[in-house]
Amino acid sequence: MGHLGFRECSVADAEKLAVHLAEHVAHKERRPEQVRVELLTRCRAESIEPPTPGRCDRIVAAALRAAEESLTAVAAIAHSRVSSKKAWFSGMRWVSQPMAAGPESLPR
Template structure:
C-alpha cells in the first residue's frame, strides 16, 4: 500500500479485500457492494468516490493483481495447472458427481487448496466439461474391458438387428 494514493490506493485495497474474501478478483466495479467500498475507503483514508476513477482494464489493475497474488502466495492458472485440475476432477470428483455445477464448486475449492487463481468462468466450464468426458471415457473403458467376447458379439448382433428392423430406432 505504500506509495499508492487516491484511487490507486483504494482500488488496490478493494481488490485485496475482495480476493481474500471470495478467492478471486472482481470482474468490474459493479461486483463491489457500496458498503464494502465505504468500509475499505475509511480504512485506507481515501474517499469512496475516488474508486470511480480507478481503471479496471489497464496495466495498473494487472500490476495490482500480480502484487496481490504474490503477497497471498497464489499464481495464475497455467495450461499445465488446467490439465492437472482436469485430471484431478476426472479421477476424484467427476466419476461420482455428474452435475457440472457441483464439479465447478470442487474445481474452485481445489484451486484454493493449490494456491491457484481461479480461471475465468469460460475456462472453468471447459475444465469441468473435459473432466466429465474423461471420467465417462474411463468408466466406459472399464465396463468394456469386463465384457466377455460372447457379450460383445450379442450386443453387436442386437444393434445390427435393430438397424434391420427399424432404421430409425437408433436415431
C-alpha cells in the same frame, strides 16, 4: 506468485486440475455445477487463482468427458470378460450319469 500467494492458473495447472477432477470427483458426481465447486475448492487448496468462468467450464467439461470415457472403457472390459466366460461355460458339457466305478474307470 500473485496476490496473497496465489498464482495464475497455467495450462499445466488446468490439465492437472482436469485429471484430478476426472479421477476423484467426476466418476461419482456428474452435475457440472457440483464439479465446478470441487474445481474451485481444489484451486484454493493448490493456491491457484480461480480460472475465468469460461475456462472453468472447459476444465469441468474435460473432466466429465475423461471420466465418461474411463467408465465406458471399464464397462467394455467388464462386458468382454463376462461374454468370454459365458462362451467358455456354454462350451462345457456336463456329465449327468454317475461314475460306475472310482477314478480308475475314467478314460486316459
